[in-house]
Amino acid sequence: MKPQPIQFATPADDREELARAEIYGLLAQLFVAPPDAAFHAQLRVAPTEAPTPGGFLEPAWGEVVAAARRVPPDAVAAEYDALFLGVGRAEIFLYGSFHLAGALNDRPLVELRADLRTLGLERADGVSETEDHIASVCEVMRFLIAGDDPEICNLEQQRRFFRIHLQTWAEALCAAIEAHPRADFYRAVAGFLRAFVEVETQGFDLID
Template identity: 40%
Template sequence: MDVGIHPAASGLDRETEVGRARVYALLGLLLARPADAGLLGRIGALGGDGTRLGEALDALAAAAREARAETVEREFHDLFIGLGRGELLPYASYYLTGFLHERPLAKLRGDLAALGITRAEGVAEPEDHIAMLCEVMAGLIEGSLGDGAPGQDRRFFERHIGPWAERFFGDLEEARAARFYRAVGRLGRAFIAIETEAFALPA
């Protein structure tokens, strides 16, 4: 999967855009709920391309081949749910202010409303959960969210993901409870670093 070049740096082909969207979608899926046996099997069949992102993808595939769904479910619980709270709090507000439900969440809600994205009924998680932010990025890149105007993904990333997500993924990579999710953290950290570097280039 080649995401070494980026639309922020050049007029990028659709194949690379699809690759970016798939990485965001995969991260969103893995961080929203525990990976089941079917998803672990599909991830285990993935292969990288020798880039730093490709090596992280290879490590995730290897971790998926070794993991069992039951242990991944326990690990997910310990990391993100816990008894009272998990080891990590994967929310923008927490990483940026030290508290939940703070200004970053309010700012995000305003931007989501402008994109026509509303909170689904029955969803308890605040919208600034990293899984939802990754899902929104995937939708903006694919064109299934927003109005298709150029640069929407860049603006969303710079406002809601870039300021904190690489730190979160680094924490996930080093978390005490992480086994399979250590590889998820590595993939996320490498990918967010690439996105950050590319978006820093002149449009």
């Protein structure tokens, strides 16, 4: 099945835009840490219909729900630690710089920080992850969709940020997770991220 591009909503009907923002927020929550018991319980009982209209996302979202029902919270936490934390060195890095430049804290992070300054955004105090962590990038996309400053939170800013800071490396991250033998719950999450990025890519292409 080919991805059906999102038809970006008009200001008068922003339900689809808010749904997009919610998906970015959900992905950020899943990647910043393993789901706690309450969040895991919500995933287990979630409807398997896609969180946003469009059948292309439904199989991938259904896999996330099925994985939550199959893998208990402690096993998900152990999987997260094994994949993304590790002892000394992570098995899979969740940082754009690594996938774009082959090293952490490299030029892609410098360029991202410059763009974030232009947007008036900066890393919150107490946050240890650098800004090119996939969760942080998804949070910025959520802000650019749902924020209330039209000078910053608009479709053109979304498209530019997405193309430079997410589309360029999301595929590599998803492939690394899906290929890892320890991945189970996060294989499903990676599949959902991949499907969503494909839909977003086609949607942004339509407004060229």
